[in-house]
Amino acid sequence: xxxxxxxxxxxxKRFWVGAACVELLxxxxxxxxxxxxxxxxxxxxxxxxxxxxxxxxxxxxxSLLCIEHEVMHVALAHWLGFPSQVMDMQRGQQSSxxxxxxxxxxxLAIQAYMRAIGVDPVRLFSE
Ligand SMILES: [Zn+2]
Numbered sequence: 001x002x003x004x005x006x007x008x009x010x011x012x013k014r015f016w017v018g019a020a021c022v023e024l025l026x027x028x029x030x031x032x033x034x035x036x037x038x039x040x041x042x043x044x045x046x047x048x049x050x051x052x053x054x055x056x057x058x059x060x061x062x063s064l065l066c067i068e069h070e071v072m073h074v075a076l077a078h079w080l081g082f083p084s085q086v087m088d089m090q091r092g093q094q095s096s097x098x099x100x101x102x103x104x105x106x107x108l109a110i111q112a113y114m115r116a117i118g119v120d121p122v123r124l125f126s127e
Pocket of ligand 1: 069073086104107
């Protein structure tokens with residue numbers, strides 16, 4: 001894409017969800033915030049990750065599972081007006097383990113629903 005050609009090696013697409021800047025990389029994502037913190041998300045080649053992909057409508061596409069998962073963490077936080085506890089933990093900030101677990105389940109549930117109804121979260125937030 002033209003707007004990404006001048007910077008960011010390997011950045012395929014860049015868009016904002018609230019204050020979070022989401023970059024789609026060759027594999028996975030990099031999400032950054034105005035305070036300079038960033039979280040890189042990459043698919044895992046583990047059996048449990050593949051099982052998560054199959055269970056939530058991604059078939060064998062662990063790469064797409066990863067991308068949409070990271071996007072939905074920040075999208076849910078933006079929608080609810082409450083910081084992503086999972087992202088905050090990864091950014092070295094205070095967060096609740098109990099809320100992290102609830103957030104993981106919520107994000108995966110939304111992903112399964114989006115897959116079932118054919119909504120592409122990247123398209124939803126980047127266009
Ligand atoms: Zn997660």
